[in-house]
Amino acid sequence: MGYSGRILVARSDRALSELPAVRGVVALEEDMLPGGWRFAKLDGDPGGVLRxxxxxxxxxxxxxYVMDSDVADVQALTPGGVAWRxxxxxxxxxxxxAPPAPYPLxxxxxxxxxxxVEAGLTSSTVALEKALTGRNVFVEDTFxxxxxxxxLASAAPGSAR
Structure with missing residues (x-):
């Protein structure tokens, strides 16, 4: 049986588990990523956490939102309103x-x-397509x-490796 719960990635001066959006949910793991970004693996799924x-x-x-380390429903949002899922x-x-994906690849x-771009990062369209269509044993590795x-980083804490 794998992990089920919500993973959060955001830039913050404070631990994500200390922010009002996450209060009351246990962080199983929380780590720093380069550039002031934080990664938190939660025990559960607080409603409305993205906005x-x-x-x-x-x-x-x-x-x-990871289900049994098999699949992840990824959602992203910026203050400027750029959203994807x-x-x-x-x-x-x-x-x-799961319902059909809301957007084509x-x-x-x-x-x-x-x-x-809004996050101040440099992405790779080729690598993005590979990650979005790829498959690993554990979805945390794909994430x-x-x-x-x-x-953001070449690998995230909390991956199944």
Missing amino acids: ALVADTEAPVLTA AYLHEETAREYG DEVLRRAVAWS AELLGALG
Whole structure:
């Protein structure tokens, strides 16, 4: 049995678990990423956390709801309103009964690059497409590849490795 819960990635001077958007939810793991970004793996899923965390940090935010380390519903938002959503391990998402992805891959790529630009990062469209369509044994490893493709880090804490 794998991990199920919400992963948060945001730029913040404070621990993400201390922010109002996350109060009352246990952080199983919380680490720093380069450039003032933070990574938190939560025990559970606080409702409405994406918009609330953008408001708390006044910075772009990326979240992933992970189900049994098999699939992740990734959502991103910036203060400027750039939003995107995609499934990692999309075929597995369909097997779990998830609704269809809200955007086709080319639109996700366009929005993800715009998200990265607003975040002050340098992304790679080729690496983004590879991460969004790739598959690892653990979706946390695919998520780490996505972070790297967005320009955040080459790997994230909490990956299954």
